[in-house]
Amino acid sequence: MNEKSQARKDRLIKGLIIILFLGGIICLVIPFAKRALLSYRIESVSVQQTLSVPTNEVSQGSVIIQPPTLSETLALYRHQPEASLGRLVIPDVAIDVPIFPTLINENLLLGAVTMFPERDPNQENLVLVSHHLWNETLLFGPLMNVQPGQAMFLSYGDQVYQYRVTEIKTVPATEISVMDNRQLGELTLITCDRPTLTDQRLVVNGTLVKEEPDEIKEKMHNAQEQGVKTISDNRLIIRHFGWLLVCVFIIMLVLTWIVIKL
Structure with a gap:
């Protein structure tokens, strides 16, 4: 009877060890898998672009900008992206993202969102917001490296625009005056100052540069061509990272089997 009790106790301890071991491995793997x-x-997402820009204010959703959860990441694979209004390209820091009209978290995770899509880029302050993620080559993460004087290109509807970075600053998240419309041709980019929960925002402001549309289109096209290699390199890194996760999972199974056999 004592031997049976001891055997049952040993199995229970072994089971608890396995559960704790697997739980620890899962906790370690999940953040990397999410990323x-x-x-x-x-x-890899494919986004269609529309040539029509809203002339009336778009009803925006209520979104708290913060690092995405695993469930939000998985939901992104089921989300069908809405048509973009254009693209933002900043060649010096390898930014090339679509611009969406509606403030929802899925759009913030796939590109940038224009807070006031009805504003005229020629004579108003166009405000774009996006995430700053752990991988600072994605979305608005590269804004951390932007410098005054650098060029920013914007396709918006059927028009193209060029801006020059004039101001870079960090403000409290409650400082909404940076989005005010000063009746000037401006571009304002807003993101978190770091890829974790924070109450500060990085704000990059640019002023409109008057040039011929054909010249701007050529410059923007050349900038996007330069960015193709950056995107390819990112995908290669992601692919290698995926294989690393597979190896970790196999090692986890092997170690579990060893624990069971102990």
């Missing part, structure tokens, strides 16, 4: 899935979705 790999999110990076791949951002880099």
Whole structure:
């Protein structure tokens, strides 16, 4: 009877060890898996562009801008992207993202969102917001490296625009005056100052540069061509990261089997 009790106790202890071991491994793997899935979705998603820009204010959703959860990342794979209004390209820091009209978290994870899509870029302050993720080559993460004087290109509807970075600053998240419309041709980019929960925002402001549309289109096209290699390199890194996760999972199974046999 004592031997049976001891055997039952040994099995219970072994089971608890296995559960704790697997739980620890899962806790370690989940953040990396989330990052790999999110990076791949951002880099591989196909977005259609519309040439029509809203002339009336768009009803925006209520979104708290913060690092995405695993459930939000998985939901992104089921989300069908809405048509974009254009693209933002900043060649010096390898930014090339679509611009969406509606403030929902899925759009913030796939590109940038224009807070006031009805504003005229020629004579008003166009405000774009996006995420700053752990992988600072994605979305608005590269804004951390932007410098005054650098060029920013914007396709918006059927028009193209060029801006020059004039101001870079960090403000409290409650400082909404940076989005005010000063009746000037401006571009304002807003993101978190770091890829974790924060109450500060990085704000990059640019002023409109008057040039011929054909010249701007050529410059923007050349900038996007330069960015193709960056995107390819990112995808290669993500692919290698995916294989690393597979190896970790196999090692986890082997170690579990060893624990069971102890």
